[in-house]
Amino acid sequence: MGDRFELAIRNAPETRIEDFLPGDNSKRLLTALLEIELEVLLERGKVPSVDQYKERFAGNMSEVGLAFQNFHRRFPELLQKTVLSQEPQSASADHRFDFSIVAGVEPGAHRSVDTAASITAGRSQKADLYVGDDRQCSRQHCRFSVRDGLCEVVDLNSRNGTFVNGKRIASQRLDDGDVISIGKAQIVMRVRSIDDANVATVIGDVGGGGSEELAPSEIGPYRITGRLGQGAMGVVFSAIHKSKNEMVAIKLIQPDVAVGPEVLQLFLREASILRGLDHPRIVGSREFGLNENRPYFVMEYVPSLNFETLLAKQTLPHRIRLATYIVSQVLNGLQFAHDQGIVHRDVKPTNLLVYRSGERINCKLADFGLAKRFEDAGMSAMTEDNQTRGTIAYMPPEQLLDARYAKPACDIFAAGICLYRFLTGRLPYETANGPGLVICVQDHRLIPIIDVLPECPQPLAEVISHAVNRRPEDRPTAAEMQAALKSFTKVRHVG
Numbered sequence: 204m205g206d207r208f209e210l211a212i213r214n215a216p217e218t219r220i221e222d223f224l225p226g227d228n229s230k231r232l233l234t235a236l237l238e239i240e241l242e243v244l245l246e247r248g249k250v251p252s253v254d255q256y257k258e259r260f261a262g263n264m265s266e267v268g269l270a271f272q273n274f275h276r277r278f279p280e281l282l283q284k285t286v287l288s289q290e291p292q293s294a295s296a297d298h299r300f301d302f303s304i305v306a307g308v309e310p311g312a313h314r315s316v317d318t319a320a321s322i323t324a325g326r327s328q329k330a331d332l333y334v335g336d337d338r339q340c341s342r343q344h345c346r347f348s349v350r351d352g353l354c355e356v357v358d359l360n361s362r363n364g365t366f367v368n369g370k371r372i373a374s375q376r377l378d379d380g381d382v383i384s385i386g387k388a389q390i391v392m393r394v395r396s397i398d399d400a401n402v403a404t405v406i407g408d409v410g411g412g413g414s415e416e417l418a419p420s421e422i423g424p425y426r427i428t429g430r431l432g433q434g435a436m437g438v439v440f441s442a443i444h445k446s447k448n449e450m451v452a453i454k455l456i457q458p459d460v461a462v463g464p465e466v467l468q469l470f471l472r473e474a475s476i477l478r479g480l481d482h483p484r485i486v487g488s489r490e491f492g493l494n495e496n497r498p499y500f501v502m503e504y505v506p507s508l509n510f511e512t513l514l515a516k517q518t519l520p521h522r523i524r525l526a527t528y529i530v531s532q533v534l535n536g537l538q539f540a541h542d543q544g545i546v547h548r549d550v551k552p553t554n555l556l557v558y559r560s561g562e563r564i565n566c567k568l569a570d571f572g573l574a575k576r577f578e579d580a581g582m583s584a585m586t587e588d589n590q591t592r593g594t595i596a597y598m599p600p601e602q603l604l605d606a607r608y609a610k611p612a613c614d615i616f617a618a619g620i621c622l623y624r625f626l627t628g629r630l631p632y633e634t635a636n637g638p639g640l641v642i643c644v645q646d647h648r649l650i651p652i653i654d655v656l657p658e659c660p661q662p663l664a665e666v667i668s669h670a671v672n673r674r675p676e677d678r679p680t681a682a683e684m685q686a687a688l689k690s691f692t693k694v695r696h697v698g
Contacts, residue, residue: 205232209239221259230266237270242637299395300354302347303429303441305506307388308335310450311428311443321348323359324385332390339363339386347377347392354392356383369561380508382559391506421445422453422494425501434570437497441504450504451489455497470498477571479543484536486556486569505567510557513564514625519658525564526625527663527691529557532566533618534688538681540571541611547571548609550617551597552624595644596630597621601675603644612675615684619670627655631671647673663691 212218220236237256256267302322303313314322314332322331327342334340341361348355357374358365366384367375377383379394419427425442428450432439437456444451456470471491477500478488489501510529514522533555537547547554549570556567595603599616602609623631631650632643642648649671652664666687672678679687 205235205239208236209243212240212243230263233260233263234266234270234273237267238273241270298352300347300349301393301395302332303391303393303506304332304334305389305391305450305504307386308337308448309333309388310448311426311441313429316347316349319350321346323347324383324388324390325359325361326386334386334388334390337386337388340388344385345383354394356392361385368559378508379512380506380557380559380564382506393506393508419455419494422455422499423490423492423501425451425453427453442501452502452504453499454502455494455499457497464496467493467496467498474498474500476545480540480545480571482536482539484532484565484567485540485571486567502569503567505556505558505569507556507558508564510555510564510566511552511625511628513557515628523626523660523663523691524693526622527688529555529564529566530618530622530625531685531688531692533568533621534681534685536568537611537614537618538685541614541681545571546609546611547614547617548602548606549594549597550614550621551594552621555621595640596632596635598644599671599675600645600647600673603641610675611681612678615670615678615681616672616675618681618684619667622670623652623667626659627652629655631655660691663688 208218208220208223211223220233220240223236224233253264253267253271257264260267299315299317301313301315302324304310312333312335316322323343323346324330324332324334325342325344326334326337326340330343332347334344340363341359343359344361345359345365346357348357354377355374356365356367356372356377358372363386364371366372367377367381369382369384377392379392381392383390383392421427422440422442424445426445427440427442429441430438431441431452437454439452439454442451442453443449471493474488474491478491481487486505487503489503491498491500493499514525517525533550537550540547547568547570550568554569556569557564558567597617597620598606599613602613602616620631629635631652632640632648633650634640634643652659652667653661666684669677669679669687670684
């Protein structure tokens with residue numbers, strides 16, 4: 204029945220699920236047909252919400268919710284991008300500028316602007332962005348001006364100066380991820396689509412039929428200051444340690460299935476292994492705990508920028524240097540983890556946190572091995588060998604077939620796909636989602652980078668081809684791939 208329905212809806216978009224349901228015992232079939240319909244709609248650039256099915260299937264909302272949950276779990280990254288692309292944007296005010304204090308006397312303070320406006324920052328409590336009682340700051344230290352989709356920072360004749368990415372300035376236009384230092388305060392400026400604020404709610408609806416999860420006011424010794432995002436395993440919040448005044452990120456994990464205290468403790472023991480991954484290219488794990496019977500883990504806060512947007516502004520030679528430089532840093536972290544016997548299993552651009560450090564940029568790898576701990580502890584509903592957790596577009600064929608036993612070579616393949624995307628702006632497959640993507644990954648149908656980017660240097664194309672080899676035993680180690688990229692990575696300054 205599923206094959207008949209898929210054939211029908213692909214050839215006739217007006218096809219209705221109701222016409223394929225028998226009169227009784229149809230709950231399992233309804234879920235299966237809904238998943239097929241959602242995949243087809245995604246391929247057409249449409250992502251409906253659970254609410255759109257309430258009238259049609261009022262008596263079967265649990266089946267509808269299960270279909271959305273399964274679909275969201277399979278395509279979390281693709282779903283987020285499609286939801287974003289569907290929303291119309293205003294030409295005059297399509298971005299929001301966020302100013303967040305990530306270090307100093309008052310970490311966690313922030314202001315947002317989405318229209319033409321000016322805000323001041325300083326130690327005066329009348330300043331729009333109050334940095335705290337920091338005597339190294341002037342009362343009105345600098346001003347951020349937003350107009351026509353651009354942001355400029357101007358020093359207001361401060362005593363100790365205003366610095367952007369470590370360089371003293373009088374005035375300067377800001378880019379996404381720039382770090383502005385005034386006194387002890389470090390302020391990160393982020394440019395976001397206004398629709399970003401709605402993404403978590405939409406994804407929450409798709410995943411479980413509910414609305415966006417309300418942020419707790421506190422988790423353990425931490426005060427929650429904001430919501431950073433949501434993934435397949437839970438929600439990430441920004442927070443401040445109440446006594447240390449340190450800014451961190453906290454992932455509050457939502458198990459797929461109901462679990463008891465023994466399973467929760469097993470997960471915490473499994474996850475604590477990750478604290479041994481102390482490396483400058485890996486997001487540091489601070490601690491693990493339980494909050495109202497939900498596990499959480501505390502990580503260092505990384506004020507990341509949109510790396511792909513930054514790449515799009517570069518000339519090809521600089522894009523090559525920048526992309527290989529960042530992927531080399533990722534490989535450095537991967538080699539360290541592989542030496543400890545830990546595989547990431549979900550290397551993809553959204554887990555590569557690129558940030559500014561003075562006039563340079565650096566990268567840290569997030570969510571290291573957490574998915575495996577999640578499954579090994581029995582907190583995942585995915586127990587069969589043919590089920591996957593991760594992002595299919597970055598998986599090698601062997602991981603798609605047997606995700607529970609991924610080896611280091613899987614991470615190398617994913618790093619190669621990331622580099623391909625950074626250089627070309629696309630994935631190496633004919634189709635980007637749905638069953639067609641699964642077939643492309645299973646059959647290893649990759650488009651050579653030279654076919655997409657003829658200007659790519661042949662030696663670099665060979666490095667990528669080696670990394671994404673179908674046979675895992677023929678791929679390089681992380682250290683070998685990093686060495687092969689070395690000649691392409693001479694980056695001294697990022698504008």
